[in-house]
Amino acid sequence: MSGTLDVVLRLVAVLVAFLVLPLVVGQTEHKVMAHMQGRLGPMYAGGFHGWAQLVADGVKFAQKEDVVPAGADRRVFQLAPAVSLLPYLLVLIAIPVGPNGLVGQAIDAGLFFVLAVMGVGVLGSIMAGWASANKFSLLGGLRTAAQLMAYELPMLLAAGSVAMAAGTISLPGIVQAFHWWWIPWQLIGGLVFFTAGLAELQRPPFDMPVADSEIIFGAYTEYTGLRFALFLLAEYAGIVVLCALTTVLFLGGWHGPLSGSFGWLWTLVKTALLAFVVIWLRVTYPRLREDQLQKLAWTVLIPLGLAQIALTGIVKVVIS
Amino acid sequence: MSPVPGHGLAKGLAVTLRTMTRRSVTHQYPDAAPQLPPRSRGVIGLFEENCTVCMLCARECPDWCIYIDSHKETVPPAAPGGRERSRNVLDRFAIDFSLCMYCGICIEVCPFDALFWSPEFEYAETDIRELTHERDKLREWMWTVPTPPALDPGAEEPKEIAAARKTAEKLAAAQETAAQEGTAQETEPREGDA
Numbered sequence: 001m002s003g004t005l006d007v008v009l010r011l012v013a014v015l016v017a018f019l020v021l022p023l024v025v026g027q028t029e030h031k032v033m034a035h036m037q038g039r040l041g042p043m044y045a046g047g048f049h050g051w052a053q054l055v056a057d058g059v060k061f062a063q064k065e066d067v068v069p070a071g072a073d074r075r076v077f078q079l080a081p082a083v084s085l086l087p088y089l090l091v092l093i094a095i096p097v098g099p100n101g102l103v104g105q106a107i108d109a110g111l112f113f114v115l116a117v118m119g120v121g122v123l124g125s126i127m128a129g130w131a132s133a134n135k136f137s138l139l140g141g142l143r144t145a146a147q148l149m150a151y152e153l154p155m156l157l158a159a160g161s162v163a164m165a166a167g168t169i170s171l172p173g174i175v176q177a178f179h180w181w182w183i184p185w186q187l188i189g190g191l192v193f194f195t196a197g198l199a200e201l202q203r204p205p206f207d208m209p210v211a212d213s214e215i216i217f218g219a220y221t222e223y224t225g226l227r228f229a230l231f232l233l234a235e236y237a238g239i240v241v242l243c244a245l246t247t248v249l250f251l252g253g254w255h256g257p258l259s260g261s262f263g264w265l266w267t268l269v270k271t272a273l274l275a276f277v278v279i280w281l282r283v284t285y286p287r288l289r290e291d292q293l294q295k296l297a298w299t300v301l302i303p304l305g306l307a308q309i310a311l312t313g314i315v316k317v318v319i320s
Numbered sequence: 321m322s323p324v325p326g327h328g329l330a331k332g333l334a335v336t337l338r339t340m341t342r343r344s345v346t347h348q349y350p351d352a353a354p355q356l357p358p359r360s361r362g363v364i365g366l367f368e369e370n371c372t373v374c375m376l377c378a379r380e381c382p383d384w385c386i387y388i389d390s391h392k393e394t395v396p397p398a399a400p401g402g403r404e405r406s407r408n409v410l411d412r413f414a415i416d417f418s419l420c421m422y423c424g425i426c427i428e429v430c431p432f433d434a435l436f437w438s439p440e441f442e443y444a445e446t447d448i449r450e451l452t453h454e455r456d457k458l459r460e461w462m463w464t465v466p467t468p469p470a471l472d473p474g475a476e477e478p479k480e481i482a483a484a485r486k487t488a489e490k491l492a493a494a495q496e497t498a499a500q501e502g503t504a505q506e507t508e509p510r511e512g513d514a
Contacts, residue, residue, distance in 0.1 A: 038346075
């Protein structure tokens with residue numbers, strides 16, 4: 001009985017985090033982006049500096065008509081937002097927040113699970129692009145597919161390097177094995193992982209699949225109302241997941257000064273800082289062209305990822 | 321150009337971060353009143369006591385958005401036996417601000433200083449016909465006309481003030497000479513009286 005209760009409590013906690021954190025990131029993006037552009041951002045909703053802007057947005061989206069185009073593949077079209085959103089919820093279950101089992105569900109092959117499920121999220125965009133019966137959506141979907149192909153590989157290479165260093169693919173195990181000198185050791189891998197993750201989320205400057213000046217909104221062009229909101233939510237949930245994963249794999253998760261009983265706070269702080277970096281990059285850099293996007297992955301990130309693996313292997317052999 | 325590869329990327333990040341720490345330039349308009357520059361063109365006020373119905377403003381208006389109606393009244397002679405005079409009386413003066421392009425030609429051209437710029441600009445309406453401001457409304461705007469901004473310290477003296485000052489000085493000089501002559505003349509008759 002207590003076992004069931006424990007599971008339920010953990011799942012509820014993960015669900016709450018999944019519903020709250022993306023909104024926090026979204027609101028932060030509103031504000032940070034505005035101030036980086038010399039603006040104020042939302043100021044009215046909720047009274048104090050527009051804190052309830054995303055709630056208001058959610059209400060607006062819920063009120064809108066849910067349109068399915070006549071020529072669309074109905075089932076697939078309606079299923080796509082869920083396919084792109086739910087994997088991030090599943091990934092969140094496996095991410096350890098603090099030591100001593102402060103995790104939704106510790107999975108032995110956690111790293112495999114996390115990377116495999118994150119890849120599924122991108123399928124939602126491809127489904128949406130194909131099912132919309134719209135050429136702009138299709139272009140966006142195909143760009144998404146190309147991006148997934150290009151960036152999944154460096155991401156896996158970088159993650160593999162960490163797994164090699166820790167000697168385990170369990171996420172809590174990886175954090176347990178972390179030492180501070182891993183940060184310089186795995187620096188290249190961390191950068192590759194973070195960049196590739198950004199690209200997989202289709203965040204600017206890697207947002208070619210939704211390039212609004214060329215293909216309207218890519219795979220999401222035909223979506224309205226709540227389904228569109230789910231796609232947006234998936235993007236922000238993706239940011240949370242990516243930042244949390246980078247924290248766990250490369251920044252040592254709950255390790256930090258005075259981390260005795262506040263380890264979970266360290267994880268959250270590092271995740272929040274990375275989320276800020278994600279927003280910062282979006283504001284600063286213009287969108288990469290499609291060929292630049294592919295070139296960056298195949299000629300820069302993959303060689304760097306391979307170099308990191310070689311470095312990890314050499315150091316590992318030397319110290320053992 | 322860039323000594324280190326990625327130098328430009330770092331510079332871009334620095335720019336956005338620096339902008340974030342600075343005060344934003346947004347004006348929170350409906351909550352905070354805007355700081356309008358002097359001589360702002362908001363609305364046109366009519367000082368109808370000065371209007372002589374010369375119609376110059378209505379004729380010069382490029383948009384033909386000024387409507388003036390008037391009639392003539394005869395005024396009895398000022399002195400007995402004189403000629404009766406006729407005078408223009410303003411019946412209607414209206415400016416259609418849905419047509420007005422705020423060129424200010426009417427104000428420039430008014431020879432009697434009956435039209436003025438007011439900085440008030442919040443007179444949007446939901447019905448376009450309400451934008452035709454009639455005489456009483458235009459008169460009301462006059463209360464919002466600010467005093468003209470002060471001249472620059474080195475500016476030339478305004479012509480009318482210069483002319484008025486010259487006249488006043490001349491008058492004063494004349495009075496002084498008259499007073500001096502008067503005292504001279506006054507002393508003589510006093511002697512004669514005595």
